[in-house]
Amino acid sequence: MRNRVNEIYERRWMTVISLSFIIFHLSFSPVGALAQRADRGKLSPWLRQVVKKAPATRAAGKSSVIAFVKTSPDEEQVLAENGCRSYARYGDLHIASIPLSQLDRLALDRRVLRIEASPTGRLLMDSMAVHLNAEKASVGLGLPQAFTGQGVVMGVMDVGFDLTHPNFYSRDTSDYRIRRFWDQISPDTVGSPFPVGRDYTSANDLLALGHSRDGLDIAHGAHTLGIAAGSGYDSPYRGMAPEADICLVANAVSEDLPYIDPADIYKYTFATDALGFKYIFDYAQSVGKPCVISFSEGSPQDFWGYDLLYYEFLDSLIGPGRILVAAAGNEGYKKNWIHKRPGQPSAGAFVYNNDSTMMVTLKSPDDFALRLVAYGEQNDTLLLHPREAFSLPDSTLQVSFAGTDLLLEAYPSCYLADESCYDLTLSTSGPLGFRPQLSLELLGTDADIELWRVNGWLTTSLRNPKLTDGENTHCIHSPSSSPHVISVGATTYRDHIVNIEGDTMTYWPGTDGRLVEFSSTGPTMDGRIKPDCVAPGNNIISSYNSFYLEEHPDANDNRWDVARFPFQGRTYAWNTNSGTSMSTPAVGGAVALWLQACPTLTPADVLSLLQRTCHHPEPDLHYPNNRYGYGEVDVYAGLLDLLNISAVNDIPKAHTPARITTSHGQLCIVLPQASTAALPLRIYDLSGRPLFSTTLEQGSCQYRLPLPRLSAGIYAVCLAGGSTLIRL
Numbered sequence: 001m002r003n004r005v006n007e008i009y010e011r012r013w014m015t016v017i018s019l020s021f022i023i024f025h026l027s028f029s030p031v032g033a034l035a036q037r038a039d040r041g042k043l044s045p046w047l048r049q050v051v052k053k054a055p056a057t058r059a060a061g062k063s064s065v066i067a068f069v070k071t072s073p074d075e076e077q078v079l080a081e082n083g084c085r086s087y088a089r090y091g092d093l094h095i096a097s098i099p100l101s102q103l104d105r106l107a108l109d110r111r112v113l114r115i116e117a118s119p120t121g122r123l124l125m126d127s128m129a130v131h132l133n134a135e136k137a138s139v140g141l142g143l144p145q146a147f148t149g150q151g152v153v154m155g156v157m158d159v160g161f162d163l164t165h166p167n168f169y170s171r172d173t174s175d176y177r178i179r180r181f182w183d184q185i186s187p188d189t190v191g192s193p194f195p196v197g198r199d200y201t202s203a204n205d206l207l208a209l210g211h212s213r214d215g216l217d218i219a220h221g222a223h224t225l226g227i228a229a230g231s232g233y234d235s236p237y238r239g240m241a242p243e244a245d246i247c248l249v250a251n252a253v254s255e256d257l258p259y260i261d262p263a264d265i266y267k268y269t270f271a272t273d274a275l276g277f278k279y280i281f282d283y284a285q286s287v288g289k290p291c292v293i294s295f296s297e298g299s300p301q302d303f304w305g306y307d308l309l310y311y312e313f314l315d316s317l318i319g320p321g322r323i324l325v326a327a328a329g330n331e332g333y334k335k336n337w338i339h340k341r342p343g344q345p346s347a348g349a350f351v352y353n354n355d356s357t358m359m360v361t362l363k364s365p366d367d368f369a370l371r372l373v374a375y376g377e378q379n380d381t382l383l384l385h386p387r388e389a390f391s392l393p394d395s396t397l398q399v400s401f402a403g404t405d406l407l408l409e410a411y412p413s414c415y416l417a418d419e420s421c422y423d424l425t426l427s428t429s430g431p432l433g434f435r436p437q438l439s440l441e442l443l444g445t446d447a448d449i450e451l452w453r454v455n456g457w458l459t460t461s462l463r464n465p466k467l468t469d470g471e472n473t474h475c476i477h478s479p480s481s482s483p484h485v486i487s488v489g490a491t492t493y494r495d496h497i498v499n500i501e502g503d504t505m506t507y508w509p510g511t512d513g514r515l516v517e518f519s520s521t522g523p524t525m526d527g528r529i530k531p532d533c534v535a536p537g538n539n540i541i542s543s544y545n546s547f548y549l550e551e552h553p554d555a556n557d558n559r560w561d562v563a564r565f566p567f568q569g570r571t572y573a574w575n576t577n578s579g580t581s582m583s584t585p586a587v588g589g590a591v592a593l594w595l596q597a598c599p600t601l602t603p604a605d606v607l608s609l610l611q612r613t614c615h616h617p618e619p620d621l622h623y624p625n626n627r628y629g630y631g632e633v634d635v636y637a638g639l640l641d642l643l644n645i646s647a648v649n650d651i652p653k654a655h656t657p658a659r660i661t662t663s664h665g666q667l668c669i670v671l672p673q674a675s676t677a678a679l680p681l682r683i684y685d686l687s688g689r690p691l692f693s694t695t696l697e698q699g700s701c702q703y704r705l706p707l708p709r710l711s712a713g714i715y716a717v718c719l720a721g722g723s724t725l726i727r728l
Contacts, residue, residue: 149241155280160218226543240589290321294588298477305414329520335470348441352433353456374402490537537583648688656722
């Protein structure tokens with residue numbers, strides 16, 4: 001039974017999904033092919049391996065790949081001439097379906113500059129899959145009544161959607177808010193205009209469908225969507241933009257392989273994901289509404305340039321009223337980066353992986369040596385000079401050592417051509433680095449060398465206690481690493497929940513609002529500061545997939561349910577999860593509220609707003625930094641800034657602890673506890689002009705006051721040391 005416990009599910013992501021590009025890129029010995037066909041250099045590395053691994057399929061002409069294609073100016077006809085279909089175009093950049101049989105011919109054509117594709121990424125939940133409290137996803141500030149995402153499209157691309165959950169209706173269930181849904185792995189493709197799957201555009205069709213095709217075995221999307229835009233239904237677990245319209249795409253990840261025809265496997269790439277983003281933005285444009293998309297997936301960065309056309313295409317998609325928010329990743333609790341600086345004789349660590357394969361990437365402008373030691377009764381030592389690989393066929397060195405196969409591939413950095421990069425893959429017949437233990441050391445006193453962990457672990461051992469290098473940095477995932485995508489890390493305010501059985505479930509210590517250990521930190525591989533911001537991502541409560549619960553009633557992640565309830569003949573749940581997967585839709589929902597206030601916001605505007613209004617979890621740090629970016633999102637401060645209220649000194653920037661709403665011409669006030677003193681209350685218009693003032697008598701926690709006669713609009717109410725916004 002697939003995915004019957006989340007621990008198994010997440011370990012599969014760690015060993016399979018994060019390695020998906022390794023499996024395609026390195027599991028086939030690349031001898032001779034590149035030397036024979038130099039023009040394959042136009043192909044991204046994964047595509048070069050696709051060309052080599054499937055000659056029979058290519059010859060039969062049965063399979064195609066979805067890829068980014070960059071052509072010379074005004075030479076787009078080359079695609080049609082080679083049997084390709086363009087699904088999207090921005091200038092000379094296309095997303096196209098390419099028959100595998102035509103890849104060689106297309107790569108040899110002078111009118112084609114580059115063809116790029118890579119397998120899709122992995123879900124960015126933490127590996128132990130536990131979690132809580134979407135209601136506090138804005139650090140307990142609460143959401144102003146005036147801004148609920150109304151008039152904004154909240155887009156989510158994810159997997160494991162429950163389309164029937166009452167959280168995706170209006171709170172009174174009178175309005176079903178999912179407007180469009182493209183299921184990219186749907187087998188119902190007859191008449192579909194898409195390269196994969198089909199879409200559903202009516203409430204009746206969506207509710208009849210019930211769930212994404214992978215929704216029986218995955219629950220991730222139902223949870224992230226609830227954080228971004230859940231109404232809360234009959235619970236306190238309301239999402240950030242509970243009245244936003246919803247547009248969804250269910251993309252493909254490695255867990256979906258059982259659903260995909262092997263002949264179609266190459267259609268599911270970064271380029272297909274980019275088409276999913278375009279689908280959501282196109283829908284929003286068709287209804288004349290601004291849009292923000294939350295994406296809680298990602299893959300490691302690289303120096304090959306897998307992402308160059310991907311980033312260029314994303315830059316074409318986003319703009320005024322079109323914002324993309326993506327998860328930074330969950331690799332922060334691991335040592336990810338070793339830097340041997342000039343003047344330092346060596347640097348190194350022990351390596352291991354529960355899987356049989358591990359990969360690291362190295363970069364240096366200098367000549368250096370690599371020493372590997374296998375520790376047994378007698379230690380075995382191997383000394384490599386990586387630069388020598390450039391003189392070998394395909395710039396590839398293959399060696400067997402102490403029961404371990406080594407594959408080292410050399411290439412220039414896609415960022416700086418004078419810097420040489422090396423992918424080193426270690427493979428054994430069983431778990432790697434246990435028997436024998438294995439260390440890796442960078443040598444060269446004058447050399448400046450960097451090493452990135454792609455998978456597995458960098459650790460220490462008493463067998464050589466001097467090898468203790470490695471930092472928990474440099475692990476931002478793509479596409480959040482893109483310059484104009486808002487990258488989100490995670491903080492923690494709660495380290496446990498009490499489940500429906502009354503059991504206390506504890507996960508990832510920390511209640512002080514600081515960065516949770518798993519949250520990935522920067523910089524990016526080309527040295528930019530990321531993430532851009534953070535939000536709560538540890539132990540977050542949101543809606544869960546009823547079809548998953550029904551199919552896997554004994555799954556371990558169901559132990560993190562905090563409530564279950566009936567609705568229209570089905571049993572639904574509120575469940576707890578953790579990861580940057582959870583903090584990302586919280587920020588996406590915050591951006592939806594800001595778009596409601598200012599529908600023309602650009603990604604640059606959002607970054608500027610974050611810079612001005614974010615809370616600093618560690619005040620002693622300089623911001624922005626590679627842990628928090630600009631800091632933790634403050635939804636309310638952002639609204640005050642956008643509405644030009646920040647400059648009004650009489651209006652507090654902090655959100656009032658009181659819950660203030662309006663009903664039938666009255667102001668309804670609920671304090672968290674009875675007041676011990678009289679409380680002054682003031683109402684201002686957005687220019688800061690005082691319009692009304694009164695005093696609430698002490699001794700009560702609930703008040704109802706008749707509102708003064710005011711014209712329709714948004715007003716600031718100041719009470720108990722803070723303020724909130726109301727709409728009349």
